[in-house]
Amino acid sequence: MRRLLAAFALACLCLSCSQAEKPKQQVTVYMYSEYIDPDLPKEFEKQTGIAVRLDVYENTEEMTAKLQHAGGVSQYDVVVVSDHQVPVLAKLGLLQPLDAAKLPNAKNVAEQFKSPPYDREGKFSQPYQWGTMGLIYRKDKVQATEFSWALLLDPEKQPGPFVLIDSMRDMMAVAFKTLGVSVNSRKPEDLKAASELILKAKRSAKCLGFEGGVGGKNKVADATAAAAIVYSGDAIKACEEDGHLAYVIPKEGSIIWVDAMTIPAKAPNAEAAHKFINFILDAQVGARLSNFNRYATPNAGSLALIRKEDRDNPAIYPSPDTLKTLEYLEDLGEATKLYDEVWTTIKSR
Helix, strand or coil, rough: HHHHHHHHHHHHHHHHHHHHHHCCCEEEEEEEECCCCCCCHHHHHHCCCCCCEEECCCCCCHHHHHHHCCCCCCCCCEEECCHHHHHHHCCCCEHHHHHHCCCCCHHHHHHCCCCCCCCCCCCCCEEEEEEEEEEECHHHHHHHCCCHHHHHHHCCCCCCCCCEECHCCCHHHHHHHHHHCCCCCCCCCHHHHHHHHHHHHHHCCEEEEECCCHHHHHHHHCCCCCEEEEEHHHHHHHHHHHEEEEECCCCCCCCEEEECCCCCCCCHHHHHHHHHHHHHHHHHHHHHHHHHHHCCEECCCCCHHHCCHHHCCCCCCCCCHHHEECCCCCHHHHHHHHHHHHHHHHHCC
């Protein structure tokens, strides 16, 4: 009898040890820094039992290199990427199709984002946030009645120390808008003219170099810089914290962007990835995300839950006239190589 009891106790102990040693399920998310309410991953874990590990990057080139050459395609479960990069990653075989049956909350997505130019069938992505790119500036350093990208790109108009944005497509878009051509131009002469504009600005004694949107915002916030190229949400939060700051989309226009949730081709936990994406697409969660980030929500179900002052803020939800000046970045196809060459030259000189 004692042997039976001992055997039973040993079996229970082994079972207990086995359960204790079982690792907690995890979803690993790769996104821009400062881009999610820190309470949301905790809530997701509470709802699902799945822990969230966040890893961050600052620009598209860094993210793509990580997925393509540094094993990121098999390390991450969800990657939040810039809209124009979705078709690029898909063509490289770095993304897997989403399972629509596992994303019932996709019904909440606003119509304008259900068939976007970068993923017409919604095969590889679901929208996370959308916004614009513009200038954050110090009102005590920049006195202008009309704002233009020339405030940074023209040495004669630079108001003081400034920061360029460390993102190839976004920085090229600024130069293209200044030149009055499409942000998706593939003409060699346009790229040459744009690179010359950027190089002239970079070589200015007032240029503090290239930074991600958050880095540029921080330099303006601490008065190291008078102006910087940033994304709308980063700017809105900073402006509310400091009345000396303001955000504007220059008269030439800018880009409208959507950051999208994708699943890498070799994601270690695609099942958890779908659950995380579906969680973000919940109407209440989507509202909390935008209320924290201060970017516009692509979730129609969330809009009524957004702060009224944000819904009425043209820096977050631009006016119809401003929207007409905005362009989506497109997949460049074969012209990508030319862009890469131009950007390498800009960064190295």
